[in-house]
Structure formats: structure tokens, C-alpha cells
Amino acid sequence: MPTRTEQDQASVSEAAYQAARLAAVWAGARDGLFDWDLSLGKIRFSPRWKELVGCADDEVGTGPEEWFRRVHPSDLQVLKKTLDEHMEGRKSFEQEFRMLHSDGTWRRVACRGELDRMSGLFGGSMCDVTKDKSSEDRLLHEVFHDPLTGLANRALFLDRLAMSLSRARRGGQAVAVLYLDLDRFRTVNDSLGPEAGDRLLVEVTRRVGKLLRPGDTLARLGGDKFGFLLENVHVPRDAIRFAELLGSELAPPVLLQGHEIFVSGSTGIALSADGAQKAESLLQNAISAMHRAKEDGATRHELFDPDMSRRAKERMKLEGDLRNALDRGEFTLHYQPIISFGTGSLSSFEALLRWNHPERGFVRPDIFIPIAEENGLILPLGSWVLEQACAQMASWQDRFPEAAGISMAVNISGRQFEESGLVKDVTNTLNRTGLDSSALKLEMTESVIMARTAENKARLQQLRKLGVKLMIDDFGTGYSSLANLHTFPLDTLKIDRSFVSRMEYEDEKAEIVRTILTLAKKLGMDAVAEGVETVEQLRMLRDLACNYGQGFYFSNAVDGDSAAAWLAKSPRW
Ligand code: C2E
Ligand code: MG
Ligand code: MG
Secondary structure, three states: OOOOHHHHHHHOOHHHHHHHHHHHHOOOOOOEEEEEEOOOOEEEEOHHHHHHOOOOHHHOOOOOHHHHOOEOHHHHHHHHHHHHHHHOOOOOEEEEEEEEOOOOOEEEEEEEEEEEOOOOEEEEEEEEOHHHHHHHHHHHHHHHEOOOOOOEOHHHHHHHHHHHHHHHHHHOOOEEEEEEEEOOHHHHHHHHOHHHHHHHHHHHHHHHHOOOOOOOEEEEEEOOEEEEEEEOOOOHHHHHHHHHHHHHHHOOOEEEOOEEEOOOEEEEEEEHHHOOOOHHHHHHHHHHHHHHHHHHOOOOEEEOOOHHHHHHHHHHHHHHHHHHHOOOOOEEEEEEEEEEOOOOEEEEEEEEEEEEEOOOEEEOHHHHHHHHHHHOOHHHHHHHHHHHHHHHHHHHHHHOHHHHHOEEEEEOOHHHHHOOOHHHHHHHHHHHHOOOHHHEEEEEEHHHHHOOHHHHHHHHHHHHHOOOEEEEEEEOOOOOOHHHHHHOOOOEEEEOHHHHHHOOOOHHHHHHHHHHHHHHHHOOOEEEEOOOOOHHHHHHHHHOOOOEEOOOOOOOOEOHHHHHHHHHHOOEO
């Protein structure tokens, strides 16, 4: 990775640069001293001073020209000016310049001194900082770069952006900022470990770095987030084209620990022409656009429009509303049936959370669960779901003979699972509601189950001991370590919807479904196909000896009353 030191020095904030430089320069006092009697026009140089310029004791005379004639011609004028200013009492004297060593090389020296006005004697010291200069460069590099990828960090990125913006303003040009956030990076980190995560980031850096032109800047702005600063981009089309290239560079799989990892990312694009005058606000605009791209799911990149800051504010409002929603009773559960293909009868329900927002109507769990995970609200909310779902199932079992053999599946989020209180929460809920533990299933995604395995295994075992069934949700998307799967106490694999929905059209997807089913069978686990929408999918799944399915083909999630009405009728599909 090129150090770009010259460029950095030109652009990093002056104060930070000076602080780093002085710390490095004055750290070692290996000074050559001199005193200069101004009235006599004579200088005495210490032996160490002579050593610094590579001369023997008798090779250096006693006049100031001994000093000045060794100074690099380009530095001499500034040196003399600074000295004059000091003599006139206007400035302290501290200066860096190049001096000629007797071996013919230029040495960079740092010099400082002070005139004693009583005696008319100027005392000075000088030290060779040629070597420090490179350690200084290193220090600077460390302060402004990400150690893993060697890329510019946030501070340097913002600094360069501020410089580009002011250049652009003067020259009537435009600058584009792209903000790339990798998808599901955490999943890689959690399931394959942080080292694999690091390798992935380095590989991403290598790939996207190829797209840069001279003058562009690529920075790592945090975990799996990258920033691009593109100069001279006048029309959105050019920036969009760049985002498309980013997408294609990322597309080929990365091989990590024998797994083919597919990398994708969401990119937000903001142009200075949109009116953002400050570096921070331009970056913020790109971030808002990235969030929009992510929400959309399908679009991989999105151009900022001023409407987005409104939406960012909306998200903040949504978070505020979410905090009160539980107290205000705005949540309900819907229930989606899971069908046994063998008998065509109901095998279980999955409880799916619904938020009935007073102004927005139903808000999808995909939107609010991640927010609740972030702010910790998922813990009380998750307990509420567990309680409701168990109580509902217990009451149905009391009312309908059909309900005796069916169970309730409840989704458990990562944060809920990691909290030590989950086992107690489940135990207490079962006791309170009187539901038999065998009628409760917990759904967790692969990355949640596989992360920090020893601890998680113990927790799964405790849940299993209660008699609760454990299920991997969205199986196939999380890079499970298949070799380890049998060591986890699990009952069911739930095949991710993305495979089921494409299996009619893509042989590869059908093959994945077949493999997962074989795997489940080998491990003595049940398999449930998620997102069954067509009769053809059902036929294919039956042919592959899949026993359970869930999806719009049978029913979407319905409210408690509708689910109860089914139970009363003992329906067959
Ligand atoms: P999930 O656990 O994988 O749930 C299945 C999702 O797929 C549900 O979306 C369901 O409505 C939808 N679905 C079912 N069949 C089909 C189909 O045939 N086609 C299509 N296109 N979609 C189908 P929903 O209810 O929007 O929930 C989304 C996700 O939100 C869930 O995915 C789950 O991860 C999360 N979630 C829902 N409720 C809870 C909860 O109580 N706690 C936690 N932690 N997460 C929840
Ligand atoms: Mg689920
Ligand atoms: Mg699922």
C-alpha cells in the first residue's frame, strides 16, 4: 500500500501535523551547540556540531559563513529572515532546513536558539533529524491510516474532502462521495471468526482500490464501511457508474477457510453539487443514501436526494416511537401455519411480530427489529413475544383438541440469545403460562447459534434440557460451519426462502435444497422449507422428501382469531 506521505503532509490538519512533528524532533537531544557573538561576528561550534556536518575540528572556521554556506540555497533565505525577525525581538527562533554534510549528502537539521540581549550572544543548538523525519512520517502515517488495510482513516478522509471541496468551490468543479457498507459482514465475523473477517476486508480493499484514479481517495471509515472521494465528478451518472463497477468488483466469491463467501454492499452517493458545503455534511448525505439503498434491498446503490435527510429524521422518530410502543400496547402477534406434507395438517405456528403504529399503520419487523436490537429494546420486546405466544398456545390447547399436538415457534434475536437471562426467561414463561415445553420451538439464525460457540452450545444445551425444541432459521445464508453442525443440539433446519423461491428456475438452488435435506436427514434433524408459494415448489419439495413447509401457498401470517378459527375446523391442506 503506498504511503502517500507527501500528499498527507500537504493535507492533514496543520496543527496535528505540527504536534506529531515536534514530538518526534525534540524527543532526542543529540544537539550540536554553537554560540555567536554578534558584536565580534564570530561563532564557536561545538565538536558535536562539527560532527553533524562531518568535519574535523580544524576544518571549520569561526565565521557565520561557516554555517550559512552549508545551508541549502533554497532554505537559506527563509533561515536568514527568521533569524532577523528573532534578532529584532519579533519571534522565537526555531527552524528546520537542509545542510550539506561533507560526504556530499543533504542532512535535514532542526535548529533553535535565543539571543541574550545583555551580552549580545546568540546561543543555538542543532540536531540532525534526517532519520527522525522517516519515523515522523511513520508516526504521521499511523495517526491517519487504518492499520489493517493501510487505507486513510476517517480523519484523513474528512480532511482531504474539506480540501477538495474548497478547491472545487474555487474551480467550479464538483466532488462525489461514495459510502460503501458491506452486507452481512458481521455474519462472516461471527461464524468464521475475526481473522476471516479481517482477510475479507483486506480483499475488498484490494478489489475496490483498483478502481481509483490518481487524486481519488479510498478510506476505511469504520468496521465494514468504506469511503470514496472522487474528484471532478460533475454528473450523477459518473458516480453511479463507479458504484456499478464497485458492485462488479465485489461480485466474484472470496474463498475463506474453504467457504465461498459472496460479498455485496450497499453504496450511498452524494455530490457536492447537491449543495453540501461541509465535508461532514457531504459524508452524512452519502450515509443517508446508503441507508436508503439498504432498506430497498434490491438496489445496491442510491443517490442522495434532500428528501433523505427527512427520512433519516423519520428513522429517529420511529426509534422514539418504538420506545413507547410496548407500553402503549401497539404490538400484536400474527401466526403463520407450518404444514406437515405427509398429512397435510397443521404442525405448528410461527409467531410473527406486528407493530401497529398509530400513524403509519403496520410496520414490518424487518424495519423495526434491527432498531430494537441496536437500542436494546429487543430484550423486553422479546420477552413479551415469548409470553404472548406461549400464553396463546396454552389457551388454544385448552380450547381445541386439534391443538394438542401442535407447537409454537418463536423467533429469538441475536441479542436476546446472547443475554444470560434467556434460559430463565423461557423457564419462567413456561411455568407462568402452563405450556408444556415440548410445544415450544425457538428459531435462531445460523450466525447467532454459531458465534462464540462454547458459550452458545452451553446455552442451547440448557434450553434443550428444558425440553424446548431448537431450530436454525434462514438456513443456508449464514456460512455455517457444516463440519461442526452435528455438535450443536438442534432439532430443525429451516431452509431459507431464497433457495425455495428460486428452485423452480435455478438448478443450483434446487441442488442446495437437496443438499440441506440430505444433511438434515444424516443429522437426524427435521427440515422445514420456508416461503413455499407455488404448487410446483411444493411438488419439488415433496419429491425431495421434505416433510414440512411454510409459505403463502398455504397461508400468510394471520391474527389470533383467524388462527383459532382454523383450529376449530381442523383444516387439511
Ligand atoms: P423469519 O423468521 O424468517 O420469518 C419468515 C418471514 O417470511 C415472515 O416475514 C413471513 O411473513 C415471511 N413469509 C412467510 N411465507 C412467505 C412466502 O411464501 N413468501 C414470502 N415472500 N414471504 C413469506 P415477517 O413477518 O415480515 O418477518 C420478517 C422477519 O422478522 C422474520 O423472518 C424474523 O426474522 C423477524 N421477526 C418477526 N417476528 C419476530 C419476533 O417476534 N422476534 C424476533 N426477534 N424477530 C422477529
Ligand atoms: Mg423465523
Ligand atoms: Mg426465516
